[in-house]
Amino acid sequence: MDVYCLDHVNFVAQVEHLLPARQNPQTKLKPRRRWRREKTLTRLTTTKRSYAVYWYPNVTDLPPLPPSAVNPISSPNPDFKKPSHHHFIYRHPNGLCVVGYASGHLSDEGGVKGVDFNVRKSDRRDIKVTGKRMKGAMLLRFRENAQQFEADTMLCKISTSVNTYSIRCRVKGSLLEVNEKFVKQPNLLNMSAEREGFIAIIMPKPADWLKVKSKLGGVR
Amino acid sequence: MVAGSEAEEDLRAFREAVSLVPWHVAKDLISREVCLHCIIRLFGIREPAKGFTSLSPSMFSDIVAELPSTGEGLNGIELGENKDKNDDETNEERHPAPSICSVCFGILQICKVNDAEIPFEKNGVNFLANVIADAVKEEGHEFDSFCVEVSTPPAIPENDLSLLSYINSKYGSESWLQKKPLGNIISLKEALKALVTGPLETKLGVNCSQGTFRIWLTYKEASPLTSCDDKTPVAKRQKTDCNNKNTLVACTTYGLVAENEATEPCVDSGKITMTIPTDGFGNGIAYHESSCLSKSREPCSLSIECYRDAVYFGGRYLKYSRNVSQTCWMIDEERMGVTSVEEIISGCILPFCRGDKSKFHAAGREDIDVRMLGSGRPFLVEIQNARHVPSIMDIKGIEEKINESKSKLVRVKHLKLLGSEAWSLMREGEAEKQKQYAAVVWISRPLEDRDLCTLSSFKDLSIMQKTPIRVLHRRSPLEREKIIHWMKIERISGSSQYFVLHLCTQAGTYIKEFVHGDLGRTNPSIGSILGCRAEILQLDVTDVKMDLF
Numbered sequence: 001m002d003v004y005c006l007d008h009v010n011f012v013a014q015v016e017h018l019l020p021a022r023q024n025p026q027t028k029l030k031p032r033r034r035w036r037r038e039k040t041l042t043r044l045t046t047t048k049r050s051y052a053v054y055w056y057p058n059v060t061d062l063p064p065l066p067p068s069a070v071n072p073i074s075s076p077n078p079d080f081k082k083p084s085h086h087h088f089i090y091r092h093p094n095g096l097c098v099v100g101y102a103s104g105h106l107s108d109e110g111g112v113k114g115v116d117f118n119v120r121k122s123d124r125r126d127i128k129v130t131g132k133r134m135k136g137a138m139l140l141r142f143r144e145n146a147q148q149f150e151a152d153t154m155l156c157k158i159s160t161s162v163n164t165y166s167i168r169c170r171v172k173g174s175l176l177e178v179n180e181k182f183v184k185q186p187n188l189l190n191m192s193a194e195r196e197g198f199i200a201i202i203m204p205k206p207a208d209w210l211k212v213k214s215k216l217g218g219v220r
Numbered sequence: 221m222v223a224g225s226e227a228e229e230d231l232r233a234f235r236e237a238v239s240l241v242p243w244h245v246a247k248d249l250i251s252r253e254v255c256l257h258c259i260i261r262l263f264g265i266r267e268p269a270k271g272f273t274s275l276s277p278s279m280f281s282d283i284v285a286e287l288p289s290t291g292e293g294l295n296g297i298e299l300g301e302n303k304d305k306n307d308d309e310t311n312e313e314r315h316p317a318p319s320i321c322s323v324c325f326g327i328l329q330i331c332k333v334n335d336a337e338i339p340f341e342k343n344g345v346n347f348l349a350n351v352i353a354d355a356v357k358e359e360g361h362e363f364d365s366f367c368v369e370v371s372t373p374p375a376i377p378e379n380d381l382s383l384l385s386y387i388n389s390k391y392g393s394e395s396w397l398q399k400k401p402l403g404n405i406i407s408l409k410e411a412l413k414a415l416v417t418g419p420l421e422t423k424l425g426v427n428c429s430q431g432t433f434r435i436w437l438t439y440k441e442a443s444p445l446t447s448c449d450d451k452t453p454v455a456k457r458q459k460t461d462c463n464n465k466n467t468l469v470a471c472t473t474y475g476l477v478a479e480n481e482a483t484e485p486c487v488d489s490g491k492i493t494m495t496i497p498t499d500g501f502g503n504g505i506a507y508h509e510s511s512c513l514s515k516s517r518e519p520c521s522l523s524i525e526c527y528r529d530a531v532y533f534g535g536r537y538l539k540y541s542r543n544v545s546q547t548c549w550m551i552d553e554e555r556m557g558v559t560s561v562e563e564i565i566s567g568c569i570l571p572f573c574r575g576d577k578s579k580f581h582a583a584g585r586e587d588i589d590v591r592m593l594g595s596g597r598p599f600l601v602e603i604q605n606a607r608h609v610p611s612i613m614d615i616k617g618i619e620e621k622i623n624e625s626k627s628k629l630v631r632v633k634h635l636k637l638l639g640s641e642a643w644s645l646m647r648e649g650e651a652e653k654q655k656q657y658a659a660v661v662w663i664s665r666p667l668e669d670r671d672l673c674t675l676s677s678f679k680d681l682s683i684m685q686k687t688p689i690r691v692l693h694r695r696s697p698l699e700r701e702k703i704i705h706w707m708k709i710e711r712i713s714g715s716s717q718y719f720v721l722h723l724c725t726q727a728g729t730y731i732k733e734f735v736h737g738d739l740g741r742t743n744p745s746i747g748s749i750l751g752c753r754a755e756i757l758q759l760d761v762t763d764v765k766m767d768l769f
Contacts, residue, residue: 094693098739131696177686177697181740188740195753196740203693 087170090198095206097171099155100198101189115186117156117178119166129176134203137174155200158186171212173204237265242396245387254383255321257328261406262383323379324408326519327372327439328415349419355524356424356435360574360607363433363528364426368417370409373441373520380405412437432529442518527605532642533569535619535635536596536769537561537582542758544629545588547580557588564630566601568622572614574607583646583768584653584727586761594656594762596633598769600642610637634769645768653727654705656763658720661735661746664753666716667709671750675707675721678749686741688733702729721746722762732756 090098129137140153155167155178169175178200182188188197204212238246238256241263249259320326330348356366384405391397417428420435539546544564545557562580570578582599586592610618619635638645681704687697705724712718725731730742735756737745747754 092689094690096689096692098689129697132694134697176692179740196737198739201689201692 087168088194089170091209095203095209096176097173097202097204097209098198099167099170099200099202100193101158101167102193112158112186112189113161114159115156115183115189116159117183119154119157134174134176137176137203139174140169140172140202158189167199169200169202171202171204172208173202175200176203177201240265242391242394245391248390249383249387253319253322255324255326255329257411258321258323258383261328261408261411262323262380262387264404264406320519323383324376325373325439325441327376327408327522328411329519345415346419349416349423352416352420352435352437352524353423356526359526361433361526361528362608363431365429365431366420366424366426366433366435366526367428367430368413368420369434369436370412371436371438372408373439375441376408380408434527434529436525436527438523438525439520440523442521528607528609530640531573531575531603531606531609532638532640533601533603533615533635534598534638534642534645534769536598536633536764537565537592538594538596538631538633539586539592539629540631541629542589542591546582546585549588559629561599561630564625565599565622565632568618569601570603572608572610572618573603575603576605578603581646583764583766584655587759589759591760593760595764596631597761597764598646598766600638600646612637636769654724654765655727655729655761656722656724656765657731658722658760658762659731659735659756660718660758661721662718662755662757663746663750664717667711667719672709672711674749675709675746678704678707680705681707681744683729683734683742683744685730685733686738688730688738688741700728702726704729704734718757731759 088100088102090100092098129135153169155169155175157164157166159165179188179196179198182197182199191197237260241259246259250256321329330345388397416437421428539561541558543558545560547562548560549556561582566578566580579602580599581602582597584597586597615635615637619632622630622632683702683704685700685702687695687700703726705726707721707723710720710722712720721735723731725734730738733742733745735746735754737743737747737754745754
């Protein structure tokens with residue numbers, strides 16, 4: 001049984017029970033630090049056996065807000081006039097892109113009421129992707145000329161009580177997955193558009209991503 | 221002189237062996253360029269135990285010349301040209317300038333080793349044994365037993381069979397054949413092993429027995445058959461019975477496919493029979509055709525390799541660094557991380573064993589930024605063609621060397637030597653493995669006491685995980701069900717939003733995704749259970765519950 005400790009205070013609390021009662025824990029406990037550089041491991045030796053002590057980071061070292069696991073690069077387009085510019089893309093370092101829609105502006109329209117993935121001949125929900133080579137993924141089109149944004153393949157249509165907006169793919173690649181939760185609960189887009197309310201996951205080819213990158217402003 | 225008497229003894233033994241063969245058959249075959257070794261093994265006669273270590277081919281010729289004087293007293297009317305054998309002008313009847321056997325391509329005659337022609341006068345088998353022993357010593361292996369494996373051109377068994385059927389066709393009616401049909405040919409490989417093993421044992425000083433050290437003799441044909449119609453060396457053989465007169469035989473070695481009237485008797489050798497189309501003269505065509513190889517054919521070339529079976533080292537490793545990957549990880553020619561566990565461990569073991577290559581296998585893997593603590597993760601290092609197998613003391617020394625190294629990135633426990641059963645041990649409990657982790661988790665609201673109770677109350681929680689986005693580019697998109705056996709929260713004093721989560725899960729669970737929910741693709745997750753956003757900062761594997769090492 002080894003001891004996992006966060007800091008010296010915890011260390012004392014954790015190991016008190018290991019030591020015989022007579023000893024004064026405050027003065028006797030000075031774990032020998034073998035590896036100063038790493039500070040990951042020391043050994044605590046009592047009369048009976050030796051325990052390995054693994055240190056965790058000091059509390060004061062922990063950041064107030066940790067880095068989020070999911071969105072290392074996010075790029076919403078700052079121009080909020082056109083509806084298309086509310087799309088945003090999170091790109092993971094491995095190349096996959098998560099497409100979402102910033103729906104803050106829809107709240108005055110009562111929020112998203114419904115979503116329809118059955119657009120333009122095929123239901124986007126019906127894609128079945130299998131295998132490492134992602135067989136069966138749907139290929140998405142993307143025209144370079146930003147004016148013709150309608151030329152992008154449409155992913156879905158979201159409807160509020162007032163309007164219907166079409167969500168385009170914004171990046172060329174294969175469509176791997178559609179957010180099933182979003183299909184069932186369209187109001188995810190109201191609550192957490194940046195996280196659970198994503199629309200789809202797309203795998204672009206490296207060359208295609210480079211073309212699109214420049215179009216997207218504000219890479220954070 | 222001992223050597224002399226040995227030689228005489230061998231000669232006598234050899235003469236006895238030869239005398240078992242009807243002499244006219246022997247003469248016939250010799251005239252067809254079949255070496256004496258092949259004749260003897262064709263008749264199923266085991267060469268004398270001592271082998272012909274001290275016989276030279278010139279002595280063979282003497283024996284051959286003596287043939288009419290031994291054996292049965294058949295009058296040589298049919299083979300009239302042999303009448304004047306005993307005359308002085310027997311020189312032309314003596315075996316001419318030695319030619320390569322058409323059946324074994326010179327393998328048993330030991331006339332060419334490693335592209336160096338051995339003149340026929342030299343001592344065949346001893347020379348071969350010397351060459352092999354030298355090659356083995358050069359490699360520098362340490363071994364206490366060896367076994368010999370031979371690989372020959374595929375045409376040779378075909379030659380054996382065709383020769384057999386030729387004999388059967390030609391001499392089928394004779395009494396000696398009908399009394400005792402030829403069935404059990406000693407294969408070339410057996411004969412060669414029998415020849416070579418004795419001298420090798422004396423040269424190398426160890427016994428020949430099934431072990432881990434193998435000496436591989438590979439014979440390759442020097443030049444492919446060019447004058448034959450069909451180059452494929454495999455002759456199709458079909459089961460036929462003698463009564464079936466209309467068998468179709470495809471005989472691709474010789475490019476002949478014929479509707480066969482089977483005029484010659486076919487000998488049932490038990491399993492395989494081969495019927496050869498005849499040319500009406502009662503001689504097997506096929507065998508004639510096979511000497512479409514020119515008279516001065518090239519002997520086979522020999523290459524010698526020796527290797528030891530793979531040696532396995534097993535143990536458990538601990539990884540203390542958050543910048544060391546498990547195996548060497550390169551992205552676009554750039555290495556991720558400082559070094560790798562594989563390199564650290566193999567780098568100590570491989571030079572010690574003086575092996576050729578090493579492979580690293582571990583029971584599962586962890587990310588580069590995850591420490592492996594506690595009891596350690598079982599691993600196997602496979603060393604191929606090790607020259608030196610370390611002893612138990614040596615292995616302890618290797619273990620200490622890895623543990624005491626300056627960088628203290630990796631530590632090894634319970635290192636020991638294993639045989640090939642190591643594989644099954646590793647794979648056995650893989651699916652049932654349970655793993656324990658400790659993670660530093662942040663949540664978006666202060667931690668409350670009831671949260672501790674909530675999480676501790678989950679026993680064998682079942683979660684559905686879609687393939688995480690961070691690996692989706694190289695793994696198939698599946699939904700996997702995993703089990704979290706138990707969870708426990710440990711508070712961090714001084715912080716209300718950070719805590720340490722200890723959990724025990726089924727093998728194959730993605731812990732990071734379980735904590736932050738992976739955009740909702742993993743549920744339930746810590747975030748969804750506690751009803752807030754959760755992120756993971758650090759992860760450590762604290763135990764791999766496996767009964768190994």
